[in-house]
Amino acid sequence: MPQPLPPLMSISDKAQPAAAPLKGWPLLRLGFRPFYLGTALLACLSVPLWIAIFLGRIQMQLEMPPLLWHGHEMLFGFAAGVVVGFLLTAVRAWTGLETARGPLLGSLILLWLAARVAALVAPYPVFAALDMALLPAAAAILLRVLLKAGNKRNIPLISLLVLMAIANLAFHLSVLGAIAVPAVAALYAELALIIMVVCVMTGRVVPMFTKNVTPGLVINVPRKFELTLLAVTAIALALWVLPTPAPLVLVASLAAAVLHAARLWMWHPRVTLKRPILWILHASYAWLPIGFALLALAQLGWVNPSLAVHALAVGVIGGLIIGMVTRTARGHTGRPLQASRGEVAAYALVMLAAVLRVLVPAVQPGWYAYALEGAACLWAIAFAIYLFIYTPWLTRTRLDGKDG
Secondary structure (H helix, E strand, C coil), X not given: CCCCCCCCCCCCCCCCCCCCXXXXXXXXXXXXHHHHHHHHHHHHHHHHHHHHHHCCCCCCCCCCCHHXXXXXXXXXXXXXXXXXXXXXXXXXXXXXXXCCCHHHHHHHHHHHHHHHHHHHHCCHHHHHHHHHHHHHHHXXXXXXXXXXXXXXXXXXXXXXXHHHHHHHHXXXXXXXXCCCCCHHHHHHXXXXXXXXXXXXXXXXXXXXXXXXXXXXXXXXXXXXXXXXXXXXXXXXXXXXXXXXXXHHHHHHHHHHHHHHHHHHHHCCHHHHCCCHHHHHHHHHHHHHHHHHHHXXXXXXXXXXXXXXXXXXXXXXXXXXXXXXXXXXXXXHCCCCCCCCHHHHHHHHHHHHHHHHHHHHHHXXXXXHHHHHHHHHHHHHHHXXXXXXXXXXXXXXXXXCCCCC
């Protein structure tokens, strides 16, 4: 029999704080509100800016190489910001206790925003100090709430933020020349960490979501298969991040690609085609086997490793983020879990951006610059759509009048 699903990545209303008069600006009532909007704005602005810098369209004097700025902001600004907003919301739902709201939540989002601005205009030590403060602060807040509630089974989640903070520290120390570790290795470690979380999270929620809306559907993924998949994935990612002989990375990556493709097949993705809020999760996951396959080919010198990185970053992480920030925001603003045409367009644009960024250069290297520009435009438009739809929702009280 499959094991019961622990509440790792499922935000629910099972445990809500006691009813109280609503007070304060709705934007600062729950973590997902400011962090989802802030990260969507970052996604809109930073990727086109990076492409313009990379292609020489504009000149900017940054305190670090532009490539490192781009990678850092996507992983530690965009993805980590979504994780913080999600966990501030999820822990409140799991415990019934407030995590951060009002001035405290405002301080967290301002800290996040200050780091994003400092990356462009401030001396590097100032940027590093601001940037390194958010993850430990969020971890401390969440740990306090979990301990107060006696919710021990979710305390291991704090380790995610701690590991992300360690990777961020390594990045900054590398850029400052304090340690002999390539800064890009810290970025790859962060990407690998997020991918491992994705593997665990999707294995728990995607089959559940799929079965919930498909009467009679049976999804039985053997527990031994799941454990094997997670172990092989962890090994493949570790071998990639660490200085390891290419043949070992090749074998492990190919094994991971096959296992993830088999897992996706067992989830019956074809039944989701008429439910966009669900198919985006399946479509995003499909980039995992693609990413590992490209990582294997990169060990042979057949493709640029950047293609594998962006299959995982744009296709998997970007796709799952646009899927989850719509799904969870709808649920926590009292709206039905039914994607509108605008949201469906955003889903499709992120997936098309991944195709342009990854697959087009793979088959037609001469179109690389055009593919980058096209992917950046589609990505930015997708998150602009999110901002257009969700800004009014996330800055107002829930439709049902509840707190949150």
